[in-house]
Amino acid sequence: MNDLITIGLPSKGRLKEKSLSFFSDSGLRVIQSEKERNYFGTIENKPNIKIIFLHAKEIIHRLGDGTLDIGVSGLDLLKESDKNLQDKISIQKKLNFGNANLVIAVPDDWIDVQTIADLEEVSFDIRSKRNTRLRVATKYPNLTNDFLISKGVTQYKLISSLGATETYPFIGSSEIITDITSTGKTLADNNLRALKDGLILSTRACLLIAKKKTAKLQPFIKIL
């Protein structure tokens, strides 16, 4: 069927719930399968629309390879992805949920480090004293790299992390981290603090579309 539209929505947590309410606010009620763990859904009275529940990162990839036509995912995940993937996706709308900041955080007790300029100095200190590099643990290597280099910090090394990045400085896996924070509570509870000028990106949920499908999607997008 040529008019079939496939939409990818986050499969878990608040992002999932908020995405569902965003669609229902536009008069599109998402019906999930009766089987609790099934990953497919439909929209009431719209037989040509198929919903797939996916990991938010996966949604970006599937928009890029054409599996999905429309998706809801985070701006952070889009901006972190490879350039050739980003080129295939356009942001239709920034949504009013999923707000968070990607920040650089240092241990609370590094009281001499308040700004990126301090970090730059400390990284040179570490380099000249120990001939090692300041290690930055992150789930966002691309965004972190671009940001640090643009701020003149060069003496560092990225350590990729999959989760619980906040522990890294205290178990000897890195010295500092970059991570997503919305209230700052997780950072504070783990004795970390964001640098004053360490905001890498303000992110939120976005309605994304596969560029190639733009024409076909026009009538549908108008309702959203």
Add this chain to the structure above:
Amino acid sequence: MKSKKLSEAIIKTFKNNGFVLSEPNVLLDSEYIIERSGEKFRASMLTFNREDGKTMCLRPDLTVASCISFLQKKTSSKIYYSGQAYRRSSGKGTNFINDQLGIEILGSKNIVKDDFKVISTILNSAKKIKMKKIKIKVGDISLFKSLINALEMPERWKLRLIRHFWKPGYFNELLKRLENNTDIDAVTFDADKKRFYEMKKFNQDKVIAGRSISEILKRFNKKIKDPRSFADGKKIVKIIKAFLKINCKLLKLDKELLNFAKKNNLKVNIFKNFKSIQNLKKLNQDIIFVTNFGRDVEYYTGIVFEVFSGTKEIASGGRYDDLLKSLGAKKSIPAVGAAINLKNI
């Protein structure tokens, strides 16, 4: 002459001047290069994962690869190399493969003599392949360092300007801030003073994320005592900019630097270490001295030069006294080298 013949003629000159062939590994450990050269290098490396998960890269540069090989004690100290280096660049349609042909003196004890040896060997090989209208452009990164150290400004600013000299874009941003007397971190520390006194009572050897408490407190203390802003920023930026405009014939360099110092009320002896540059007068060549030059390569520390045939740059090089140490040498090993730009020959 065909390009193969040209290379052979150049190599013959290298050999006659006492340089020995170095054949560094084609495959290098990626992590090692990143650890030593920084993350920004990652994007330009051609890498692949070995079966055991280790990431390897094709040698991105023959100077770096030769240094690594030297540190593994595989070569003597006065070497030449001839081979391919592999790098990605953002420009469209650019070639991954760069043919590199060059010489290095690793562990260079006599600066004046070795700088001269490298430049004269390059010149001889250029003449051997009958390059015409040869001109040399030289600069010296250490002169900038001497200038900055002679100026009156907070230590942190000095280090910052020296650290970022090789990145002209960011350097200019720093100059703007200096000009407006806005430090990049004009933040008050009152809130943290309380914590400072608490932490003073802790075991000073305790380590927090890789830094000892004594190290943190020492830097904190230094920071509060160092002036946040100072009035002479504008004057200093004017001096730096004037310095970066110096561009003259080598024969007139002494006079030019003296004038510069006098005009800006600096001591006349601040530029004492440029014997190596002056020694180049012996080459009897058309040599231009430029201060704003050699700023795109992070590892240069002293003399930098480019050799031209007409308007084409046919070779370039410089002194890099810190690179071998940053590649893992236990002590500082000064070095100087140059490469022929085969594309322009």
